[in-house]
Amino acid sequence: MPQSSSGADAAPRDGSPTFVLVHGAHSNAAVWSPLVRELAFLGHRALAVDLPGHGVDAHFPLSYQAPQDLAAFAAQPSPLAELTLADNVAHVVEAVRRLARFGPVVLVGSSAGGATITGVGNAVPELLGNIVYASAWCCVDLPSMADYLKTVGHPGVPLPMINWRTADVDVLAELKHGLMAEATDEQFMAWLNTVEPTEAPQLLTADAQVRADTWGRVPHTYLRFSRDEAIPLAMQDRMIAEADRLTPGNPFAVHTVDTGHVGMWLHPTEIARILTDLTLE
Template sequence: MTDPTYVFVHGSNSNSFSWAPLMRELALLGHRALAVDLPGHGFSAPFPVSYQAPQDLGALASTPSDLAGVTLADAVDHVIGVLRRAGEHGPVFLVGHSRGGATLTGVGNKAPELVDRIVYISAWCCVDLTVGEYMATPEYATSALGDTAGVLTGDPATLGALRMNWRTADPALLAALKKAMLADGSEQEFLAYLNTLEPDESLDAGTERVDAATWGRIPRTYIRLARDTSIPIALQDRFIREADALTPDNPFDVRTLESSHVGFLVHPEEAAALLTDRQFSTK
């Protein structure tokens, strides 16, 4: 197989910038890669003036978001447009993290011919249930995100988006966020990572589940993050198990990294080596 182009899809409140260290490693190994900014993210992300320093917490909780009305379908269509262009240069591996998995599933359902391999990195891969339904299961119950609700501000229905105040100075909340996101990183790395995040995220996580007839025919890999306390390893394994039961003739190629939810983005060497492994690439 010709070397693929790796197309990366970010998770919630994130952007293409989060993939820069991993793409640097891939480039140093001689591979092409690009990262997508989903609609309303990256340089088009809404940053209310009230989010700046000093913060106006009242305005932050009440100023409507420019992300209001942005849907998962918008994200899927945007990525499909990127894949059409990337595919002009050879095979494409579509890689998603966390909430980005919902976009991967939508793309795989709608345009499987554009994807030569689909790769979930501790990402939502809805098979039997929707995102909301999985969040009510025992496998999700241990998620450390339950202790981070204080980062949310305002009424999502009024704002038209989920709004997080990543610039909080609350020490207990910061400790809970570090445990959920980057328990294996330093305090400096954690605070630097928080400053790459965007305050607003689309309300629409979608209800789409994998389609055996389309998504199910794409070669696929699931990279488990063994130290992830945001999407617990039990839930990651449930996604894998349910998908393999749906399409047993095309099971997940399963790999594991000893990483927290975002640790592999901060220290990407092992992830880059895994993604470029020849056995992985040719399966």
């Protein structure tokens, strides 16, 4: 038997879960802060991951600062142009491998983070106790997020650069309606100031399809966000139904939260209790 090189490598498994939380596009680990707090209050470990090029490695062009140079900002290519979905998956797989030494891992993704957690489920199903989609993309019959968007008339064109610091009240109202309609203006602005202007343009079109022989072996859960305008409820239900047809012996466990796209920011206590109940089933 090989010898461990350090005490950390020989860490004991205590059987309790660790929640690994994966953000979506233009986001970072901060979006999970309220949920990490509530999980901790319930006695759980949780790691909110910054995907490559996000969080402490985020890019904020000078043209994005104040005063803004909107022409220069619009003309700038994304600094994440070379980043791929495979890079995101490898990054999360590494975190899952390190945490699986302590016990089961529950992998949670929101929005475009669904593509990443699907890739992790395809790659290392044996390390996962559950895969949870929090109003997240789960590509089953179609290969990419862009393909699903095209079915509802969206061009599926990536938005690698977004000016979240706009002062245009009409744009802000549209963003709030689409992402956080039930939030107060103060809650919306607090969240808005955590998001990032740059994203990898190819993530939307990358192949993120689930595989029945790998992903399909892992228990999976879908948290339907009933007020979501970014991934409307009909789209969420479509992906759930497709997955259930693919793995009829292992269907989605489904829970509904009365919230919009960024529900984990506004309803962390409710979502934490749902996640805790998953570990008791």
